[in-house]
Amino acid sequence: MMTRSELTEKIVALKTLNGTKWADVAEAVGQSKEWTTAALMGQISLTKEQAEAAGNALGINFSDEEIGLLMAVPYRGSLPSAVPTDPLIYRLYEIVMVYGTTMKALIEEEFGDGIMSAIDFDMDISRLPDPKGDRVQVVMSGKFLPYKSY
Numbered sequence: 001m002m003t004r005s006e007l008t009e010k011i012v013a014l015k016t017l018n019g020t021k022w023a024d025v026a027e028a029v030g031q032s033k034e035w036t037t038a039a040l041m042g043q044i045s046l047t048k049e050q051a052e053a054a055g056n057a058l059g060i061n062f063s064d065e066e067i068g069l070l071m072a073v074p075y076r077g078s079l080p081s082a083v084p085t086d087p088l089i090y091r092l093y094e095i096v097m098v099y100g101t102t103m104k105a106l107i108e109e110e111f112g113d114g115i116m117s118a119i120d121f122d123m124d125i126s127r128l129p130d131p132k133g134d135r136v137q138v139v140m141s142g143k144f145l146p147y148k149s150y
Helices: 004-018 020-030 034-042 048-058 064-071 089-110
Strands: 114-130 135-146
Touching: 004 048, 004 064, 020 034, 020 048, 020 089, 034 048, 048 064, 089 114, 089 135
Parallel strands: none
Antiparallel strands: 114 135
């Protein structure tokens, strides 16, 4: 029996071997590259049709067991440690550690007491050319959910 993390490793290995881009898989699935990548990395469940389309785009003939794993509701937040050790993920963590209180203060000033949804959420990652070195642009947009007052 394969685990979801083993399936993720298989997907990434075959994607790399085949030279497939996440954006190409996303087009076949009918979702954004960010949503599709999150799903295939094990953070979002796919429909059977989406799983089959992803497999076709990746050149993988998923077994019924693998399609079932892709359709299952995932255990989200699957980093192996509380503080990430991968340098790229750690820098994102560092951004939240340094600027998290600033983001919280500015969101609360603008919207009030509440949170930004990670469920009703959009993200876009793009490359911005810059003469001093290309820049990574990450745009996140989540629905504001106010805390209830009783």
